[in-house]
Amino acid sequence: MTDGRKKLSGSEYRKRALDKSKKEQEVLSDDACSTSTSKQTPSTSNNTDSTTTSSLPQNIHHESELQATIPTINIEDNEHGDIVINDDPGEWIINDFTRDYVATHGCKQNVNLNFSSTKRDYSDGTSRWLSESLFVRKLINGLQARIHEINDLAEHAPCAAHSMNLVGVHAVECAPEAASFFNTVQTLYNFFTASTHRWEVLQSHTGKRIALQSLSATRWSARYEAVHVLNQYFDQIIETLIIIEEDIEENAITRQEAKGIRIQLERLETAFMQILWHFLLSRFNAVSQRLQKVDCSIADVIDDYREIKEYKTTVSRKRKRKLHADESRDGDVQLSGRDHFRVNTFNVILDKLDSELRKRCVAYEKIQEKFSVIIEFGNLDNRLIRKRAKRLKNFYSSDLESSLDDEFVHFHAYCTGKKMEQNSPSDILKLLLNNQGAARIERLDQIRRRQDEYRSQYVHADSRPPIMFREGDEVLMKELRPSRDNAFYPMWVGPYTVARAVSEAIYVVEHDGIPVKVHLDHLRPNPPSEPLTCDVLAPDPSETNHSLDREPEEDEYSGPDSSQDDSSAELDESDSQ
Known part of the structure; x- marks a missing residue:
């Protein structure tokens, strides 16, 4: 060359470049060691309680070098021995430790943080930063899996608008x-x-x-x-x-x-x-x-x-039938500009919209399937309420009682009696938070337990009368109705239909669409062959509480007139037991 310099060969050029790279690696390694051993200083932010670490170097030649220089956390340097993570997500190392920490202490990435501030410029002219989508893919998805490992009953409901x-x-x-x-x-x-x-x-x-x-x-x-x-x-x-x-x-x-x-x-x-x-x-x-x-x-x-x-x-395309090997389209030509735009732009956008909507709707459908008895409470009949309540009970078998379906059915009857226009989950919650509503639910539960005991109290009787009813017969059933003095008054109600005979004395009766086991002594043919009478049951002392000292609701039976002679209401010996 004219200036006295000679052109380097390929091997010599690569050798010198390798030596230069090693020197730069040594400088960066020394800088990383000094950074990791530096003392952490408390953060002045009012929104978080974590500590800040030294910032990243601005000129780094390779992406792997950025990973090596991310400040690490020294537990011994912390006065209280607590493990803390930097608030800047750009300095996070996405690993199992990070996911464990966030699953335990919560995620603070939404507290005055800006993902664009994690941008780093390199000497080769490129720029890299932590995007929100990258954060969601690498951290949040792993976080949900880790939370499910801790508690498999936890449900994640993403923001619908987002x-x-x-x-x-x-x-x-x-x-x-x-x-x-x-x-x-x-x-x-x-x-x-x-x-x-x-x-x-x-x-x-x-x-x-x-x-x-x-x-x-x-x-x-x-x-x-x-x-x-x-x-x-x-x-x-x-x-x-x-x-x-x-x-x-x-x-x-x-x-x-x-x-x-x-x-x-x-x-x-x-x-x-x-x-x-x-x-x-x-x-x-x-x-x-x-x-x-x-x-x-x-x-x-x-x-x-x-x-x-x-x-x-409504605006999507109609798919054409695919041709087989022995078929042909004589009039086929190459795509025109119009068809090219329709196939490569219009159809692509609609297909992407459809696939994304289907994928994101699955998360909500799983939650809706599990809690449908609550979400669709106002639109279900008694049969569906029992079916979906049992499904919910199976998911949370250790937390929910076996009588959950009965409680939902009685609560649905109460909401229907109140003529609630909407039975949305928020309306149900407001009703339950109301003191009168809570007392009413407790009252319904007591009535349900007493009725179940009353219907089956002769199950273990020694004498078994012959079967008197067949499938499809209409019968009257003796039901309990509460009164203001905490007594239960049996009444003959109906007619109901006999579904089947369980034994000589127990029948399954369709009671408002619900199959109920009833003893033969509480059933009479419809119309009755003889006058029907009912005796008054004494109040249960264990059920007496302040929530029952009130005026009866419109849908409750008030019982016989309290002014009548007490002698007209003699207790039946078997019922009082």
Whole structure:
């Protein structure tokens, strides 16, 4: 070479590069050791109680070097011996220890944290940072699994509105044409808001106050507002861009930007994407607002997700039958521009929306299936209430009593008697928190236990009368009705239908759609062959409490008149036992 230097051979060049890399590794290793042994200082933040560590070096040549220089936690350096984790998720090492800590102490990543602040610039010109999606994939999913290991009964219900936003995010990312459209919308907003003069030209030309909206990565209602304004004032915006483009007083850069935006907006693909996304985002926005209501339940979430899927189906394509090896399409040609856009953009967006909605709806359907007796309480009959209550009892067998289905049935009868317009989970909770409602539920439970004892108190009798009823016969059944003096008054009610005979003295009777085992002594044919009489049962001392000292409800039997002679109500010896 002319300056006296000679060109290095390939092997010599690689050797020198390797030596240089080793020297840099030694420097970084020394820096990491000094960082890990440095004393931690208390954080001044009011929102967290963790400690801060030294920041990461800004110039690192490789991603693996970033992992080596992440500050570690020295338990001995902590005065109290507690293990703490830095609040900055960019400095977290995603491993089993991190997941165990977050599962025990909770996740603090939402407390005044900004994922974009974890951005690191490297000498090779690249930048890396911890994104929210990466955080969810690596930490949250593992966190849920670890929580289930600790307690397998824990249920995770993701935010319905946030999941709906993520559906839209994935639908945009799957099609380049969709991403280009939203980029054009954001560019249009940036162009007019960057200069007050351009904004005044837009307002003066249209004669109306046009409020262009910016896009938002988290608030998808902003995307609907931005597309809605563009769809409403599309012609006026195009005319304003032409005015700025032809204005010789504007600088060349501004005129060229206006021309580029106008060309993008006038593309047929942009016009189609504008109509499509306005069509879809209007439904997304309406559903998202419903999902954010206070009284929104899991059932409402599932209905809204299914509604969106059905809405997508109305605009989806019809699939063509696949040809076999011995078939052919004589008229087949290569895809035109129209068909190419339909296949590679329109269908891709709709298919992605459908798959994401199905995937995210599964999480809510599992919860709804388990707790359907509570979520759909007002829309179930007694048979379904018993069936789904038993399903819930099987999930939580160690926590729930075997009589859970009976309690739900009696509580459903109480809600029906109160003529509640809605039996949503929130309405049920409000009723249970009410003192009168709690006392009423306790009263119903006592009545249920007493009736069960009364129906089967002759089961162990020695004498067995012959079978008197057959399947399908109508009978009257002796039922207990409570009164204000804590006594139970038997009454003959019915008619009911005999389902089958269990034994010589026990029959299964369909009681308001519920199969009930009843002793023969509490059954009479309908119509009765002789006058029926009932005796008064004495109050149970163990059931006497302040919750029963009240006026009877409308659906309770008040019993015989309290002014009648006590001699007319003689106790039956067998019943009093």
